[in-house]
Amino acid sequence: MSEHTPSIPAEVYFFGTCLIDVFYPDAGISAIELIEREGIKVIFPPQQTCCGQPPYNSGYNDEAIEVAAAQIALFTRPIPVVVPSASCAAMMKHHYPRLLEGHPLHAQALNLANRIYEFSEFLSNTVNITLQDKGPPIKIVLHQSCSARREMQVTTQTMQLLHQLENVEICEPERASECCGFGGTFAIKQPEISAAMGKDKCDAIKKTGVLNLISGDCGCLMHLSGMMAKDNAPIRSEHIASLLWRRTR
């Protein structure tokens, strides 16, 4: 078995998120490979589905509670739960305790909330990972989601990981901290506003001249890459886990 410093857990749970499950499974595998490479065993409960954020943000709390309760019941052992999306991590860390107030699983929700780690935060803070860049020089635009910035507050951790990749140059688009317009069901319910926000974000990214778009949130990526593709813009988008694994393996 590999050696551990006391603060590094021997095992972690991995909550894959529904978007990664269906659209970006490679990001999920990359994240797991990176964690395992550090000598940490990754447990992927096969009954996991979605964190419940879509109905929660739409005001359908009863539906969200049932699905959240099903997830809470899967991650009961006292080990960290790594989530490769700040938005889903924020749902589980900050919103589960509120959503399940008065529910029989409330104590478990609180317990789980304290064990939730966003993926970059886990690698940077908990594992204190060292990354060796083996890839050719590239420039990337990093899109930090609103959840990463405001709810999980993991932007410095994400930067800390990317700064270790010596051949990767990070470009910041203008108004970087402004929302890209995804917002989950917001993009479906208010498509015009969402698209106006997305277009501004895409334009700002294009203006940097950089062709690689990286984010820790697949919702934003799906929105932005979908708009770019509709426009035939030659931009390649990728989850941060895929980039890190691809360049350090």
Added chain:
Amino acid sequence: MTPTFRQRATDALADKALRSNFRGAMDFLREKRASVFTDERELAELRALGHQIRANVLSRLPSLLEQLEAQCQKNGIQVHWAETPNEACEIIYQIMHRRNAKLAVKGKSMVSEEVGLNHYLETRGIECIESDMGEYIVQLAEETPSHIIMPAIHKSKEQIARLFEEKIDGVGYTNNVDELIGVGRTILRDKFFKADVGISGVNFAVAETGTLCLVENEGNGRMCTTIPPVHIAITGIEKVVEKISDIPPLLSLLTRSATGQRITTYFNMISSPRKKGERDGPEEVHLVLLDNGRSRIYQDTHLQETLRCIRCGACMNHCPVYSRIGGHAYGTVYPGPIGQVVMPQIEGLEKHGEMTEGCSLNGACGEVCPVEIPLADLIRTLRQKKSAAAIPPDNRAGIGSHRKKTEAIAWMFWKWVHRAPAIYLMVTFAISRLRLLMPRSFGAWTRYHSAPKPAPQTLHELMRHRKQATSKEDQL
């Protein structure tokens, strides 16, 4: 039929001049605010203090209001309570009627907009002139404010120049800002001296001393409250603060958050009508305290956080939606994030439930709120109330009024799939296998995006294969 929020927003998005006016103004205001909050720790401490001061007020709101009333009366300020907008207008009209007043000058007051005061007085033969330059422009254009601090922010100086040329006799076209302000100033100065009544809002009403505080930049507020023989102040009941010592931190938070100013040009503290031997000041000062749903908001400990608001407008300045659609698209007196929270609560979800959808829950508003109102959480809560299945018997709040059968059924299906792993695995497996047969069009999504492409295998599948591979290795 009145257009929906979505329709108005779509129209606003297509208006290039409006888009550029708002984008420029909001970028400017964001930068200004950032330039006066350079010390992150000081900002965090100040916001926490502002939160605490306002939360403390709400924890003892009824007794502070009684104290405010008593102290004001002691100072000679007459206090009136209005439960509804109509009551507030009628109280003000009666004060004016008693004095046979025909002309009122008004300083900036969003509560007077909330109650529709100008219109009420106008139909009763009283002219009410807006004296804040932005409000004056909006009144001249027969529009409504598009921002709570900068009511004419939707207009460029060229648009204002054309408006002045068209509406004011003897004024030619000039887009020189100083000249435009000069025009307004000349007209208004005359009105200040002729007015029978001055009307103003209130930023903070101090219970301890019975002092009405008024924050402004143009001096028109001071003119309105000192020159005419009668001053009528109108405000919401939540604007009370406990002590005079609460004012410095709140004032600093307000001006820095609103316009990026360390202090405004004018800060008025009104504590009484003209006293014996004094040479100026109004003979009568009235304070109209408006409820209009606020005491209902007060009943709910979570929604009560709405009432901490000090109306700085920073939430709209930083809102990516407001920055693009502007204030009028909301179709309400208060626009932007605070409007999305206030309006459905004071006028009901039935009428204003839809506007809660105009938010990506990005949290930029709550991040800058000087009193730390969790606006995104409140918007989410209101969405839940508008779509609730159980409707209470006395339902003035409009709970459940926006519940749509199709949406409810869609979420029910969603729940069935996601609470049962076996069904979820079947559905996601099917999606990955049918990926090439997926429709190319998904309603509104594919109008702006290419159709999303599911991966050939889900993460669940890949993980299953991985596990099988490891267990085989273990067996070998």
